[in-house]
Amino acid sequence: MGPEGKTFLNIIILGFGFMFMFTAFQTCGNIEQTVIKNFNSTEFHGSGYTSMAIIYGVFSASNLIAPSVVAVIGPQLSMFFSGLVYSGYIAMFIHPFTWTFYTASVFVGIAAAILWTAQGNLLTINSTDATIGRNSGIFWALLQFSLFFGNIYIYFAWQGHVHITDKDRQTVFISLTVISLVGSFLFFLIQRPEPEATPSEASESLPAESTESLCSQALDAFNLNVLILTMFECVTRHCLELTFFSGVYGTCIGAMTRFGEDAKSLIGLSGIFIGIGEILGGGVFGMLNKANRLGRNPIVLLGMITHYVAFYLIFLNIASDAPIAPEEGTPGKAYLTPSIEVALLCSFLLGLGDSCFNTQLLSIVGFMFREDSAPAFAVFKFVQSITAALAFFYSNYLFLHWQLLIMVIVGFLGTLSFFVAEWMVVKSRRDTDYDSI
Template sequence: MDKKFANILILGFGFMFLFTSFQTMGNIQKTVLDSIKSEGFEADGYTSLAIVYTAFSLCNWLAPSFLSFSGPRGAMLIGGTTYCLFILTFLWPKTWLLYLASGLLGAGASITWTGQGTFLSRCSNTKTISRNSGIFWAMLQMSMFFGNLFVYYQFQDKDISDESRTLVIGVLIAVAVLGLIFLAALRPIPDNQTSNSELQENKNAIDIAFDALKSAWKLFLTKDMILLSWTFFYTGLELSFFSGVYGSSIGFTEKIAEKPKQIVGLAGIFIGLGEVIGGGLFGLLGSKTTKYGRDPIVIMGFIIHAISFFLIFMNLPNDAPFTNTENVGYINPPLAWLALVAAFMLGFGDACFNTQIYSMLGGVFVRSSVEAFALFKFTQSVAAAISFYYSSHLGLHAQLSILLVFSIIGTGCFCIVEWANKRRLKQIKTEQEEYDDDNNLSNNRSKINHDDSTSSNS
């Protein structure tokens, strides 16, 4: 096993453990906060989430500058520590402390994910980026599977006392620390960007950081990045939908099962299965992706998501996102198995989009991978914040309509960039072949002249 592929596996394990802890905490956060409110704790989970996304989106612009000091490994370690601190605050419930930790988490998340994308790019080339993106995504999404499974078997319909809360948070912190140990074990990989290192050596650290910020802004204004931003935006909308709105909608639909809350846990597991299978499949098919392009997989993800939106539209009532409801959708009564099928499709379609976005950013934008991944997370987090706002005001049908419209726009824009990249690569290949033919012709002429000269002398 080569050093770079070993790093991909270590990176995957690090994020799997770190986000197993964080995803599980997110799943039980409402229950934990409700149990603490009985002790006079008044912090609101939605406010905490809004702070996280606001800090996340703003700090993504500063992430490239931060990485110019710390490098991707240092950024992931520092950012990962903020996830541990956020979970730790639930042991000492203070409103101001939770909100402060939420802001730190948003900032930490920006450098964690920018560092991850940059490091993944450094460990890959144009032939391995699709495979590595798929493998990493599958390992990362195992966290969603394990987290939901943990919640389903341990905390479903149970109150969390002070003792159990301390035990649970202690276990989650230990799992997160295990993830940090894996990230600390990453072996250094040299930067594969082709910037002028001699010019960089003559600049101080502040100038380098400022140049990174300017470079991110210049990249953001390019045609390809403007088009891809629509794809990034859609992934933020559908991420917030399947990670928050969909589960709540199932849980509030009382006629879907005797205990709808149990279906919520199963839906999370099926979303995780879809993510893992999708990421693993595209990792195995990485060589095919390199040969035929990324656009077929993204188009497949769009079709799968469109079908899942239709199934959800038919199966769940319009007021399902808000509160417990006796209403039903067009299918009466709602079908639990159909809700799980739609959950799996949401996860699989999300894997289609995200693995190919990682492949695109790590392969096409290799010269500015830090800025590219920062802009991806910035746009995605802005979309998630917007979705978080309107999801508490719009019915399920309106939300599904928004998702469908942006899925069409995002898929179309991704394909435009991918097709343009294919044309560029084809043109470069043609020019290289013409150059080689000219060189061969010139060499043959020189050889003929040399042979003629030799014959004449003889």
């Protein structure tokens, strides 16, 4: 197998590893608030929203050390050990205690910073300028199959269950723990790319001289381009859209008593439709990077419009108090007669719009920071995870219509930020071409 074939295989393995890991973790995040509300224990006082706020808060701080960890032990081992921590968090739900729940949340925040820094580094060193867009799309599509498979299981396992019993919970989380471990061990199949296939020796091995100190790494990467991109990403995905569709929207659907006794199983079905949108968008928009002469902006604009349609339909279809409804759910009325079909259409649109953003973000960050991919991805995640922590925190208190309004406003501002970043990339490329004449 030639160098190009080896690097392409590495991308496929990377995608499958994340697919298994996040089949478990994203399914866990989608159902954990509902599971907690149905947990029969007077000693447990945890909140799924608070757990996610802790994860992203620690995630943000841990990005300051993540590049050095990846430099010392390498991206492959970094992802493996991080995956073990994710598996431990999922296993904790087999019999949760408040202290283990929040302690595991802290460790997952640390592991997440290392995992995603290593992922960005591996994606970059196994790509060229010509293949970064394709590889980003392939990785993202494989990753989003995690939403499809995990939620199929939840849909059938919980169909007709008005209350989630201890046995239901334990069966689900034992299965998810095993699936997560499979993903972690897949990372050992990734091969070291040939020197000529990598864009830079420094990007691949991250030698000691390129990692003089944490502060210098962060400051080198924290330039104007990163500021623009992190602003866009934190307000349009991790801060808002990801927070909403990965934890809040499924909880809203499960709380709607007007959806009948299958409302809990609809959480899984909603996740499936989000996954279909992610997979379709990841495949199509990732491939368009190479053939699209208009650049990334039209795809990002399409993502914003798609999400706006979804937000409006959710506003009309779901009761405003659904995000913070008690265990028995909410009988509250929406502006329209609540429709399961509309709710699932919105799930699909949320996934499709999210894939528009993320395929283009992976592509543009990998292109701009080829020489310093690990610290660039770390600083990028640092800013976005702070805002995600805040978003999960306010999800404990804000009614649905206020959450939707926030997403509409900052989504618009974030899209404008991306347009500026893309213009800077195009301008830089033109200047380089001119200087080479």
